[in-house]
Amino acid sequence: MKIAMVSEHANPVGAHKGEPTCGDSVHLTSVARQLAKLGHRVTVYTRHADPATAERTRMGRGVTVEHLTAGPVRKLDEAELPEHTAAFASALTTALTNDVPDVVHAFGWSSGLATMAAVRDSGHEIPTVQSFHSLSISERRAGLPGADRVRLEAALAQNADSVLVNSSEQMFELARMGVPRSTVSVVPYGVDAEHFSVDGVQQGPWHHRRTGAGQRLRVIAVTGLGRESGADSLIDMMVRVPESELLIVGGPSADDLTIDPDARRLEQRAKEAGVDDRITLTGAVDRKELPRILRSADVFVSTASYDPYGGAVLEAMACGLPVVARAVGSVTGAVLDGTTGVLLRSARPDTLGRILRTLSADATKRTAYGIAGSDRAASRFGWERIAGETERIYTKLFPMEAELPLAVGDDAN
Template identity: 55%
Template sequence: MKIALIAEHANPLPAHRGEPACPASLHACALSRQLAKRGHRVTVYARRSDPDQPTGRTRMARGVSVTYLDAGPSRVLQADEQAQHTGEFGTALAGALDEDTPDVLHAVGWTSGLAALHAQAHSDRDQSGIPLVQTFHSLNASEQRAGLPEQPERVRMEAVLASRADHVIVGSTDQQGELARLRVPRHHVSVVPFGVDPDHFTVEGGAATEPWNTRREERTRLVSVTALHEAGGAERLVEAVAHMPETELLLVSNAEDRDVALDSDARRLEILAKELGVDDRVHLTGPVERKEVPRLLRSADLYVSAASYDPYGGGVLEAMACGLPVVATATGAVPEAVLHRTSGVLMRFGRPEEVVRAVRTVLNTPTMSTAYGIAAVDRARSRFPWSRIAIETELAYERARPSDSNTADEDDDSDDLALSGSLH
């Protein structure tokens, strides 16, 4: 099968090279490689975000290639800019698909879905029979329930895309429920979670000695791989450490290509740690190479997350695969990953006092901590390996075939106008 994986704002090549990468880029990289191992030919289409990115088709791995399309400035776009050049990206995509027509279109993210529909409408060839699978890593409706800003236009476009796609993939049952509230039938939606590489993230192997203090003083070590902005929950973790003198915390930024020394959020956290008198027990580091992440995780006693919303759950899964018990906010994809009081403890809000209580609940009972770690490894390796995620994605492609799809009415002009207006 020839698969066009449309990931407008994700760049899989850094993840393939083992460089720091955002979750969307990790997903595009890992999924495409696993699909290729299953005998498919995958082309990832992404927007050119750097003038040094190669032109034409670039081979990433056996059976996988990446094509960068010019649309807007050759730089990484801010979140509020990402939809501005989708029409241009869709036009470029139409030309690329005319040259190499796939068997299935798989759009990852709502702007990628708009670009795919735009490409189908503006293609020189009739591509109406090519099934479109739409993946939503996150839905704004879910984000709003977590207290994040409302984006009315995005909500409207996500509803249109969910009805127009031949099949929809979401990362959690929470998002499946949100689509059901938008009257998207459950049989039209598959829950396929984020994955983990169990060969890379393992219990066996060395542990990092830095950036921990060389004199441990019997402190319990907590680690979190998270965004350093407010929604990432890092501030709440720093405040929790102030009430746990027996602990030290390592915060690893999951930003892509961002120097922590120039990060305003990092500066804010460092100032907070100093004000609370815990700057000697709170360590911040910028994005790290993928090969170093397991060593950092294995150097800790517990993985902790107080994020307001985590649609991927990637950091939690990687920690579980390395044998760490988990304390995390029950939000986004996390409840699918962590079984409460089996592989860790889920918190309702992730407030500092909740973090303190949950961490002490786990660590004050060594047998419980050990049992959680064992269960975490088993769950990560059995439910979430990327090889299984590829198989489940394959099944979604099968469900999207014309004979099984629930296509939208051809005379639904209102949706056509909505899409047209969003791309101009």
């Protein structure tokens, strides 16, 4: 099968190289690779945003990334993207006309707009799949800033042949928007359970034996530093868990932390609370190093007001960490309350502190949560399974009597 994946805003090349990047990029890279292993030929179309990147990049056998010129060749702010979506759609039309795929899969609303226009203008009847990692209505309920895209997302979902979402919560939101449930499927975000695993080398600057007598409980969070991330609650939580230390992984690079306003705000908050000696901001970390840092900790905490991916939670579970998380977005489908960790209605510092004090005193429960979490992450959320579920959605779009689309290695070139 020839598969075209469209992502105007996210480029999979960075994730392919193991660089710190967004959840969309990780998803694109991981699913594309796994689909190629299943014998499909995948082309990812994204906007050309880096002059140092070639127009065409290969990500292993069966996967190619095409960088389409649409506006300035630089990274754009989210607010700038709509200005260049029409140009991206025009370039995508040419690409799909010259190399007609069997199915087109759009990721995000701007990619959905471009795909809808490109398929129409190409003159070919190509089945379309629309993925939403995040929905405007969910973001607004969480109090996040941003434009109201509810009607636009509903129109895109109704126009697509199939719609993929990360969670049942998103499926219900689309149903409320009038999208037929028969066209919507839940295919969750995934995790590389070979890279993020319980076993691995633990030497390095973050080496830490799991808590024993006389040791501090090491708590870790992988999150942004903005107010919506819940990082402020993490600082306040530490006042209530005196025998602990906290690593906050994320934000800008370590070299830029000193000039980052959010990092300075958190450091000042920690100083005023008297916990600055027990809190470390690491900055962004390469994905190849992230498992080692996760394995050094005792508990993973997520306090974000909205988490449409749940990726950081899954990676922590895969590394054997018990998870304490706010029950939002895709987190509710990843964590089994009382089995792999604890789900909370809110991220109040006093509640977080109480849970962490309980876990600090109960090594057996921490271990049980960690074992159950790693098993669940590997068995349910491995990218191989996620790609297989995605492939089945594609296959349903073809009539049973139709000839099977060409797979990698079947063409004579």
